[in-house]
Amino acid sequence: MRRVATGLLVLMAAAFFASRTLEPRHPVFGFVRAFAEAAMVGGLADWFAVTALFRHPLGLPIPHTAIIPRNKNRIGDQLASFLRDYFLIPAVVARRMHRIDVAGAAGRWLANPRGAGGSRLTRGVSRLATEVLQALDQERLGGMVRAMMVTRVRETEVSPMLGRALAAAIAEERHRPVIDALVRWMRGALSANEHLVRAMVHDRAGAVLRWTGLDETLANKIIDGLDKLVAEMAENREHPVRIKVEEALVSVSERLQYDHDLRARVEALKIELLENAAMQDWINGLWEQARSAMLRAARDPDALMAGRLGEALHQLGATLQNDPRLGRIINRFVRRAAVGAAADYGDAIVRLVSETVRGWDEQTVTMRLEHAVGRDLQFIRINGTLVGGLVGVAIHIVDVLL
Incomplete structure (x- = not known):
């Protein structure tokens, strides 16, 4: 021109x-x-x-x-003031967000990512996500993520959470399959280790018992008794031993929530695990696996959308379009998040714009x-x-x- x-x-x-x-x-x-x-x-x-x-x-x-x-500095200040006065006011953000159907737009895209320009949007988001992930300082970002995870776990008292989770599992009888599996394991372990029981009885029996062969008879009685006990526990869910185990689990769930000494021991064990070198290596591995998975997904969004996760996302998209109540909840959440961001970070955004132009x-x-x-x-x-x-x-x- x-x-x-x-x-x-x-x-x-x-x-x-x-x-x-x-x-x-x-x-x-x-x-x-x-x-x-x-x-x-x-x-x-x-x-x-x-x-x-x-x-x-x-x-x-x-x-x-x-x-x-x-006048570049004054332009930057005026642009920042314009953003603050006309865009980043919570009331203005809330009013504008009322007109935007985020849930509907997300639902339409999830239900048909290739339609209505969705394929181009998918490629653009994929390219942007890949470039962002590759451009970030991975060592520094990984350290931040690991530190955030460790700090979060340190600040969270896990004992009451474990106690409530165990109590909920017991109330819904989700602990019974675990006990069944434990009983089956006990039966298999007893069958595989009969020779150990026989050797233990033989070693501890007196010379007379060994000379008369009664140690073998005693070992057979013990093995038969244990096998019968385990078989009865497997067949009868109201077996007294199983009931004792369930009562012990209930007691553990209550102690995890209300026993200060046990809670302190669990917290000490948690800190010890977090400081363990093997645990640190495991956390590092988690971050690397997560980063690699994010990169794979970002580079090939079509493959991601074609798998089971893709099916779940398609169903979510259909639900977002057909469930007005869910759409209103999501739109309300997004609106509140945007208004909260404007209220909490508006001044920071304004300073960022001004300082960027000045720079x-x-x-x-x-x-x-x-x-x-x-x-x-x-x-x-x-x-x-x-x-x-x-x-x-x-x-x-x-x-x-x-």
Whole structure:
């Protein structure tokens, strides 16, 4: 557009000199000369005005030129103030968020990621997510994530949580399959280790018992008794031993919640585990696995959407579209989150904008703003050239008539 505007100015200059030479031959060239002459004046004036916004015209330090580079700090402050006064006010954010159906948009995209521009959106999000994950300082980010996880676990008292979880499992009888599995394991372990029982009885029996062979009989009785006990426990869920085990579990769940000594021991064990080198390596491995999984998902979102997770997301999208109550809940949550972010972080965002613009050098500010609005500014030059020419013709007509 700059070349078009400049070319038009050069064309007017050529038309001016040509019409000036040809004017004595015919009066019409007088109108052409008037148009071209005024068009040059208008084009040059608007070229000066447009150029003066971004730099000194012809490199001359003319006063009140290079306006944007000279006032970049004030522009940054004004832009930040504009954001704060018109966009980051919680009431304004809430009013605008009322018009946005986030749940519906998310539901439509999840239900059909490839439709209505969704494929392009998916590719864009994928590319952006990949670039962000790769651009971050992985060692530093990993350290932050690990520190956050460890800090969170340190600050959370796990004993009452374990106690409540165990109590809920017992109340819903979800502990019984665990006891069944334990009984089956005991039966298998007893069958596989009969020789150990026999060896233990033989070693502890007296010489008389060993000489008479009663140690073997005693070992058989013990094994048969244990096997019968385990078999009865497996067949009868109301077996006294199983009831004792369940009572012990109930007691443990209550102690985990209310026994201060046990809670202190559990907390000490938790801290000891967190400080263990093997646990630290495991946490590090968790972060690396999570990062690798995120990168794989970001690089190939179509594969992610085609798996079981994709099916779940499709179902979620359909639910979001068909369940108005769920949509209202999600929209309300998003609206409150946006309003809370504006209230809590609005000033920080404003400072970020202002400090970012202040940190740019003059050339960067000029380049970014000129790329953003430069095309429209060149239209100003073109319009100035054409309007100036028309005004010149009007003045020439008045001059001829008078």
